[in-house]
Structure formats: structure tokens, C-alpha cells
Amino acid sequence: MAGQLSIAKALNEALRKSLENDPKTVLMGEDIGKLGGVFRITDGLQKDFGDDRVIDTPLAESGIMGTAIGLALRGYRPVVEIQFDGFVYPAFDQIVSQLAKMHARALGHVKMPVTVRIPFGGGIGAVEHHSESHEAYFAHTAGLRVVSPSNAHDAHWMLRQAIESDDPVIFLEPKRRYWDKGEVGEDPMLPLHSARIVRPGTDATLIAYGPMVKVCQEAAKAAEEDGRRLEVVDLRSLSPIDFITLEESVKRTGRGIVVHEAPVFLGLGAELAARLTERCFYHLEAPILRVGGYHAPYPPSRVEETYLPDLDRVLDAVDRALAY
Amino acid sequence: MTVKSTTRARKKAAPGVPDKTSAGSAAPELVQLLTPEGDRVEHPDFPLTVTPEELRALYRDLVLVRRFDAEATSLQRQGELGLWASLLGQEAAQVGSGRAMRPGDYAFPTYREHGVAWCRDVDPLNLLGMFRGVNNGGWDPNEKNFHLYTIVIGAQTLHATGYAMGITKDGADDAVIAYFGDGASSQGDVNEAFTFASVYNSPVVFFCQNNQWAISEPTTVQTRIPLFRRASGFGFPGVRVDGNDVLACLAVTRWALDHARTGQGPVLVEAFTYRMGAHTTSDDPTRYRQTEETEAWKAKDPILRLKAHLEKEGLADEAFFAEVEAESEKLGLRVREGVRSMPDPDPTLIFDHVYTEPHPLVDEERAEYEAYAASFEGEQH
DSSP states (O other), rough: OSSSSEEHHHHHHHHHHHHHTTTEEEEETTTOOOOOTTTTTTTTHHHHOOOEEEEEEEHHHHHHHHHHHHHTTTOOOOEEESGGGGGGGGHHHHHIIIIHHHHHHHTTSSSSOEEEEEEHHHHHHEETSSOOOHHHHTTTTTTTTEEEOSHHHHHHHHHHHHHSSSSOOEEEEEGGGTTEEEEEOOSOOOOOOOOEEEEEOOEEEEEEOHHHHHHHHHHHHHHHTTOOEEEEEOOOOEESOOOHHHHHHHHHHHHHEEEEEEEEETTHHHHHHHHHHHHHHHGGGSSEEEEEOOSSSSOOOOHHHHHSOOHHHHHHHHHHTTTT | OOOOOOOOOEEEETTSSOOHHHHSSSOOBOOBBOTSOOOOOTTTTTOOOOOOOHHHHHHHHHHHHHHHHHHHHHHHHHTTSSSOOOOOOOOHHHHHHHOOOTTTTTEEESSSSSHHHHHOOOOHHHHHHHHHHHHHHOSSSHHBBBBOOOOSTTHHHHHHHHHHHHHHHHHHHEEEEEEETTTGGGSHHHHHHHHHHHHHTTEEEEEEOOEEEETTTOOOOOOOOSSGGHHHHHTSSSSETTTTOOOHHHHHHHHHHHHHHIIOOOOEEEOOOOOOSSSTTTGGGGSSSSSSHHHHHHHHHHHHHHHHHHHHTOOOOOOHHHHHHHHHHHHHHHHHHHHHHHHOGGGGGGGTSSSSSSSSHHHHHHHHHHHHHHHTTTTTO
């Protein structure tokens, strides 16, 4: 896969490889066939693999998830596309009560190798229900694995790893980054649930995932002009979380700032702050700070920039952390 | 064969007024092969030939299933089970449909399909684990093609439909039964399952046991037309069968499964029956229904009518009935002893099978718990 690929294309190639490698892999979702999905992630796949393996479904998210579970029970490996973040809630029972618990309920007798792809997050000027970040609901649910790539390489390889997993995986795609390009290497380089230090630094650790990794990288670059060396960790996996990498980084820098689009209150940052405080207590120079969305419904798009963390809000938190 | 989904001419309800009689009582379309008095009748669409031996086997199933169910209710009263959902009154619907299945077919039950489990040769003790609280299911669904009990109403109908979609992909001639009840017919999942099964022409039989009550709510709260007629709106046949008639349930389900497995798509079977007992052992039906209603249904008892038939036709003698009775006592004893000796799981079961592959958080919490538990070792309790 030489050359630069967009995240969208890298995902498309990952689905293609997965369909090629395992005849039991099937894709399901709304408009994923001829249209190629509203974001074109499945572009051309129905043409090449047939409508038996790339399945246009009725417009019923619970139906999609429930039948995916049935297909998994029959030995298939379904990859479900939920069209937009805000449309996953009708499938919530099937994901949280059925999919996540089935393996445990059967005392291990059945497996649920189902991947649920969801374009998530804001910043694209969309209408209501098209910009949400609901990762905390899924990360809070035992039985699910939750991951989110931030770049083309990870998008490709993490999706292939997710599909190969015998556990259900919620795969959150940073929709505002779909068209960002990057190199896709010849092998995954990391296991699915490892975090990655994407920029080394010494003064504070910025922890982000999905769409906010880029914001944090830009913030770190800007901070460097002020002589501050910020480390940026791309979490990649939201459940489980690679606390070994995080702990090592925060102990070294003495400061941690978690950045996500989701509301701060009871968001992933709350868990990260609590656990990193336990693990790094005597190394901390400041409390772990959080930057994220407000405790309000996702706002109309004309004011979404106020809601979404940006470079300035991240640097403001850095200032506060360094002031302790 | 006539089209089952066609509505027959009947008195029209006033616009906007729910036609309560059609939802709540047996309409003339009811398929019956054995009257409540035990007389065999024919139905033009559902011929059935059964040998005396098969009739005796069905009788045995019905009696043993009822005995198991009664034992479980007693065990709940004795504190051995946390809860029990009795199938009393629904034995024929479950045994008839269960015995219609081939070994390769697959059943997706609610939490009340003890009679279907019996027909699939699932050990009754397996069903009691979740009601005792030692597991949340625990059996291997693929061993007997009987899925785990599902408690969230109607969710399993989608699993059944997806499984059936897989059968089609495999090019196999198996079929699936999705069990649900009159209450579940209102659920979105059931209606989505109808839609998916219909457009993909999936080999699934939707078997609705209309037992007239969803806990305290009568069918008139769920529907203003007979439930089997819902099928026509989704584009597949619907049949209403006497759910207390094991022969009719057998014949209709066999037909429906063959319809499904031969590529003709789904069927909705509404087994018109009655929940003689409470919804579960936590329920008190005297608060919401009349004794007269229950008494009227007693006269339609599924076991008594088959017994009457066997006696009238001279197909079984006293020795046979005594033998079944003895076997039923033996089953009761086995269930009683089995439940009482069912061990509590090791608490670390909590951490088992959350994931198929190692998970650092689960491993960490297991280790924390084990260290905490070990800290009490040697202490007086």
C-alpha cells in the first residue's frame, strides 16, 4: 500500500482485504451497496463482492444489529455500518444487552465477532444527530472493545484487527478526518489496544484519540514556539486503555491533559484522570485536567466551534497545568 | 392451499373503534385438529397423519413438561429458585411446534419455552441455572440448536432472523423458529424482524404464543386486529392455530417450517392459547383478571383433550398412563435433587468470559479481587 491514502480510502481497503481474506466476513448497513455508504467507505465493494456479502439493509438500526448477532451465531463475521453517530441509539439494546453480554451469558460457548463501524464526532457543519461523541456509553459496557484511529495507517490496520477479533468491537471513525491523507505501512506495527506516543515531550502529556489527536499535535507545535515541549499520546483504544504507556508518560512529564469532543462530565477523561491520579500520584505536578464538550446537547453547527476543543482551549489547559 | 393471510369477510368495526372481539377471542380462522372434547377433526389445509405411537409420545411430552414446570414453581416457593416463569397451559403450543422441528433447525426462545427446550433435548436442569442465579444461561446453544433464553422482550426475533439469513447464505435447508408472545408483538424489534425476514425471504417461522396476557395487559392493549393478520402487511402468510391443540400446532408448524426451508420465506404462526398461571412467580393475576376467564380456558386444557382422545379411540391403556405418571414423578425428583445440589459458582465466575481474549482491565480487577479475598483467609467468619 505504497503512497498516501485518505482515512476513507484506507478503511475501504481494509474492508476489501477483510472480505478477501475470510469468506465469512459480511458487511451490513444502510446505503452501503451501490452508493458506497454516505461517506463512500464501502465504495465499489458490493460491485466486487456481491450483494450477498455487502448487504444493503432496511433502515432499522436495531434490526441491523440484531440480525448481525444472528449471523454471528451462524458463524459469520459481520461488519456493521451505522450511518451516523446519532443513529446508533435505536440499536442500543442490541449492542449493550445482547451483543456485549452474549459470550458471558453462554459461559464462553458462543463468540460475537461483530465490528460496529460508526462515523463519530463533529466539526463538519452537519445537522442535529450527525456530530456526536458517544464513546463513553460503549466504553462503560463490559464485553465491548472500543477503538478509534486518528490517521490512515491506524484506520486501515486497526479496522482489520477489529474485524479479526472474536470480541465485539465498536470502531469509531473520526468523520471530520476522513479525507486527511497519510502513509499506510505494510504491517500494523502495534496491537489493537496499544496507545502510541505520536510526539515526544517533557513538560506535559496531551492525551487524545480520533479527531482530537490532530488538534493536540497542532497545539504541541504551537507550544514549542513558546519553548514548551508537550508530549502527545494517541490513545487509539478506549476500552481497554493502555495505562502502561500513559503512566510512563505522565510520570515523566508530571502533567496530563485529556482532550476529547465528548462532554467532559463522566467522559473518558474522568476515568483517565482518576486512574492516572492513582497510578502517578507522587509524580504529579498538577491535577489531570480535561478539555472537552460542554454538558449541553451538541449545538447547532454555526456555534459548534465553541463547543469543540481547539488549539486555544488545549493551550489554555496547558497554561493552567503548568501554573500549579 | 389457500393464502393464509387473506382476511375473510367479517363484520366491520366502526371507524376508529378498536375491534376488541377480534383481538381477544378466537376468530373462525382458528386451525384445530383436536377438539377440547378429544375428537379428531380435519382441516383442508393442514392434513396430519399420526400413528398411535406418536400420539402417545406427544402425550408423554405434555405430561412431563407440565410436571417439570410444576416442580420448578414449587422449587421457587421453597426458595430454591429466585423466580420461575411457568408455561402452564402452553404445553401444546410448545410441544407441537418443538416436535415439528428437524434436528438441523434452530429455536430462539423467550424465557418461557421450557417445553420447546424439552423437545430439543436440552437438560431441564440447564434451564434452571438462571432462575436459581448460578448463571445467566450457560448452555451451549449450538449443541441442541436451542439458543439461550432472552429476557428483553422480542430481541431474539432479530437473532433468529439473522441466523436464518445465514442459513440462506450457506445454501442449507434448515429453518428457524423465533418464539415470542402477544406482548412482544408491539416491540420494534419484532416488527423489524418481520421486515428483515420478509425482504430477505429468510427461512424463519415467527411463532407467537398469544397467551392473552402480557403480565397484566390484555391483548387489546397490544393490537386491534388478530395478531396473525399482522403478517399480511409484511407480505408473508399468517395462520392462527389452536394453541391448546398439540396436533394442530404440530401440523401448522411443520407446514410453516417447510414453507420457510423451501425458499418461500417467513411465516407467522399465532398459537391462540392461555397463560393459566401467573406471568412469573412474582406476579399476582388475581389483581387484573377474572376467575371465570381462567375457568373457561381450563376446559380447553391441552393434556386433558389428548388424554380424552387416546381413551376414546382406545390408543392407550391404564398401564401406559400409569407409566407416564411414574416417569413424571421420577423427573420431578431428579429436578428437585438437581436444583438443590446445584452449587453456587466460584465468585471469580464474574470475570470469566467477559471477553474471548485477555483484557487488561478484567485481569487487573480479577487480581485485585483475589488479593482482597485472600486477605480474609484464616479469619473467623
